[in-house]
Amino acid sequence: MAIMNRMRSKHMHCPPSNMLSLMQAFADGVRQHNEHRETSIGQYHDFIWGNVHSVVNQTFPMFSQQLQENELNNLVTAFVEHSQAIEPEFHHIATEFVRFIQSGHHAVKPELKTLLEYEWVIFNTEINTEGVKAHSDIFSEKALLTEYRVELNPTVTFIQVPFSINDNEIAFHKVNQELQAYAIYRNMKHQVLSQPLGYNDRYILEIVSNQYSISVDELLAQVIPQLSENYIHEWIKHYYQTGLVILSQH
Known part of the structure; x- marks a missing residue:
C-alpha cells in the first residue's frame, strides 16, 4: 500500500x-x-x-x-x-x-x-482575523486613567490619501494640497471604521505606535507642553470609546 x-x-x-x-x-x-x-x-x-x-x-x-x-x-x-x-x-x-x-x-x-x-x-x-478586546466604561473618575496603558487596536492601518471622504462622497484634493490621513480599523462590534486624523491625532498616535503599549503617565510626559493633560485625557476617552485605542491595566 x-x-x-x-x-x-x-x-x-x-x-x-x-x-x-x-x-x-x-x-x-x-x-x-x-x-x-x-x-x-x-x-x-x-x-x-x-x-x-x-x-x-x-x-x-x-x-x-x-x-x-x-x-x-x-x-x-x-x-x-x-x-x-x-x-x-x-x-x-x-x-x-x-x-x-x-x-x-x-x-x-x-x-x-x-x-x-x-x-x-x-x-x-x-x-483580518485579529480579535478586538471588549471594553467597559472606566471613566467614572479621571484619576483612574493613570492606572492604564494605551495600546493601538490590533487591526488598525494608517494610510494617507489625496482625497477626503464624507458620507461616501469623494472629494479629490488639488495638486499641492496636503494628504489626508486615515486610521482604518475594526471595532469590537465588527464594524470597520475609517477615522480621518488631524495633526494632533497623528502626533499622539505616532508616539503610541512606536511602542507596544505606553502608560498614560509616559504619554503625558512626552506630549506636554505641546498638548495639555486635559486634552490627552479627553483624547484617550474619545478614541477608547470608538475602539481605535485599547486600555490595559498595569
Missing part, C-alpha cells in the same frame, strides 16, 4: 507532457476572448470574467463608480487575460486585482489607484 501511495504521488507530481499541454491550452483559452474557441471554454471564460467583475464591483465600489462602464470592463478583461493570479477565492481575486493595477499593466490615474488601495485596506481590515 505504501508503494502504491508513493507511485500515485509520483504520477500526480509529474503528469504526462501531453496532459500539461492540454491544461495549458485550456487555461489560455479561458483567459483569452476568442469568438472561435470551443463553446465550453467560452462559457467558462464568461463565468470567470463575470466572477472577477462582481468581486471588483463589490469590494471596490467607490473605485468602480469613478469609471465609465467600458473602462471597468476593460480593466477586468485585462486582468483576466494578463494577470498571474491562480487563486479563485474572493479575497485572493480582490488582492490580485490590486497588485495587477499597481504593476502598471493597465493605465489608471494615480488618484484612482490610491482610492483602490484605500478600499482594499478597508476590505483587508474586515477579514
Whole structure:
C-alpha cells in the first residue's frame, strides 16, 4: 500500500507532457476572448470574467463608480487575460486585482489607484482575523486613567490619501494640497471604521505606535507642553470609546 501511495504521488507530481499541454491550452483559452474557441471554454471564460467583475464591483465600489462602464470592463478583461493570479477565492481575486493595477499593466490615474488601495485596506481590515478586546466604561473618575496603558487596536492601518471622504462622497484634493490621513480599523462590534486624523491625532498616535503599549503617565510626559493633560485625557476617552485605542491595566 505504501508503494502504491508513493507511485500515485509520483504520477500526480509529474503528469504526462501531453496532459500539461492540454491544461495549458485550456487555461489560455479561458483567459483569452476568442469568438472561435470551443463553446465550453467560452462559457467558462464568461463565468470567470463575470466572477472577477462582481468581486471588483463589490469590494471596490467607490473605485468602480469613478469609471465609465467600458473602462471597468476593460480593466477586468485585462486582468483576466494578463494577470498571474491562480487563486479563485474572493479575497485572493480582490488582492490580485490590486497588485495587477499597481504593476502598471493597465493605465489608471494615480488618484484612482490610491482610492483602490484605500478600499482594499478597508476590505483587508474586515477579514483580518485579529480579535478586538471588549471594553467597559472606566471613566467614572479621571484619576483612574493613570492606572492604564494605551495600546493601538490590533487591526488598525494608517494610510494617507489625496482625497477626503464624507458620507461616501469623494472629494479629490488639488495638486499641492496636503494628504489626508486615515486610521482604518475594526471595532469590537465588527464594524470597520475609517477615522480621518488631524495633526494632533497623528502626533499622539505616532508616539503610541512606536511602542507596544505606553502608560498614560509616559504619554503625558512626552506630549506636554505641546498638548495639555486635559486634552490627552479627553483624547484617550474619545478614541477608547470608538475602539481605535485599547486600555490595559498595569
